[in-house]
Amino acid sequence: MRYYFAPLEGVTGAAFRQVHRRLFPGADRYYMPFVSPTRDHCFTPRQLREVAPEVNKGVPCVPQLMTRDAEDFLWAAGELKAMGYDEVDLNLGCPSGTVTAKKKGAGFLSVPEELDAFLDTVFSRSPLPVSLKTRLGVHDPGEFPRLLDIYAQYPAALLIIHPRVRDDFYRHPVRLDAFEDALRRYPGRVCYNGGLVTAADLAAVEARFPGLDAVMLGQGLLADPALLRKARGGPPASLEELRAYHDALYESYCRRFQSPDHAAFHLKELWHYLLGLFDGREGAARRLRKARGAAEYRGAVEEIFRLPLRRDAEKIW
Ligand SMILES: Cc1cc2nc3c(=O)[nH]c(=O)nc-3n(C[C@H](O)[C@H](O)[C@H](O)COP(=O)(O)O)c2cc1C
Structure with a gap:
């Protein structure tokens, strides 16, 4: 089974991917958080800091675009091909209100004819293979068969299905029956994504859906x-490994942001997961939440690393 790291905007940026890849290899690919191509067909400096090949050296990455304009998509795909990427992903899942109001991300699923026309143009002219990362619909999984009929007309490199609708955001339990139905109907390669926390969760999905091409976490x-090392029969992370991982991320973010306070702020998002x-985390979690600045942050982190480590993570988000 191929395992892919899901894109998480604000968390799995280039600096994160480098450190994770070095210390916990095991993801076959890292899908990059979305980039919205600009109308003037020019990547912003901020976008370039994430997609430039130099910052992703040694990390197998797939860039992701979020747009409903086929010409903007095709321009960006051309640039990404020139940078050396071999696939580009389309975001059809982002549930954020500001995104869906513009009919992008999961909002694109609400206008199937427009989506069909977009895909028709993109697949007839894209310089790179295109994968699609989709939800089941906007309001109801009953929307998915229609969307699948549209997807099935085009040679997607991979259909990554997050089996929730937009209105579920990330809260509602994943809809495995609807996923099973989709897997039966769709003729191409499918990747499952959503809600997997332990190696046992992963094994259960692989056992239930033997036709899967990949799983994204x-x-x-x-x-x-x-987690992926454990899924392949390896040992869990030791406290020393986690410490080294945290410290490498902290150092890398300090270099990236030129500010320990900013690095600490950025890492708080990772601690959220x-x-x-860690067991007995409540006190340390409170201290971490309240930490202002890098010195208080480091104090809270010391406290966390004195806590007992669990064998499997508990879902606390
Ligand atoms: C904070 C956050 C940021 C995300 N950013 C992206 C993104 O940029 N592109 C995307 O396709 N999905 C994004 N997602 C969705 C994830 O890739 C994934 O589909 C979702 O978290 C469900 O999978 P999981 O339960 O394994 O995390 C984001 C999710 C979260 C929570």
Whole structure:
């Protein structure tokens, strides 16, 4: 089975991917958080800091685009091909209100004819293979068969299905029956994504859906960076490994942001998941939440690393 790291905007940026890849290899690919191509067909400096090949050296990455404009998509795909990427992913899942209001991300699923026309143009002219990362619909999984009929007309490199609708955001339990139905109907390669936290969760999905081409993991892999090693029969992360991982991320973010306070702020987002690997976390979690600046942050982190480590992460997000 191929395992992919899901894109998580604000968490799995280039600096994160480098450190995770070095200390916990095991993800076959890292899908990059979305980039919205600009109308003037020019990547912004901020976008370039994430997609430039130099910052992703040695890490197998797939860039992701979020747009409903086929020309903008095709321009960006051309640039990404020139940078050396071999696939580009389309975001059809982002549930954020500001995104869906513009009919992008999961909002694109609400206008199937427009989506069909977009895919027709993109697949007839894309310089790179295109994968699609989709939800089941906007309001109801009953929307998915229609969307699948549209997807099935085009040679997607991979259909990554997050079996929730937009209105579920990330809260509602994943809809495995609807996923099973989709897997039966769709003729191409399918990747499952959503809600997997432990190696046992992963094994259960693989056992239930033997036709899968790949499995994508996001928050569970943030909670337990060694999850894929465990899934392949290896040992869980030791405290020393987790410490080294944290410290490497902290140093890398200090360099990236030129500010220890900013690095600490950025890492708090990761702890939102990673704390699930520690028992008796309540006091340390409170201290971490309240920490202002790098010195208080480091104090809270010391306290966390004195806590007992769990074998599997607990879902706390
Ligand atoms: C904070 C956050 C940021 C995300 N950013 C992206 C993104 O940029 N592109 C995307 O396709 N999905 C994004 N997602 C969705 C994840 O890739 C994934 O589909 C979702 O978290 C469910 O999988 P998981 O339960 O394994 O995390 C994001 C999710 C979260 C929670």
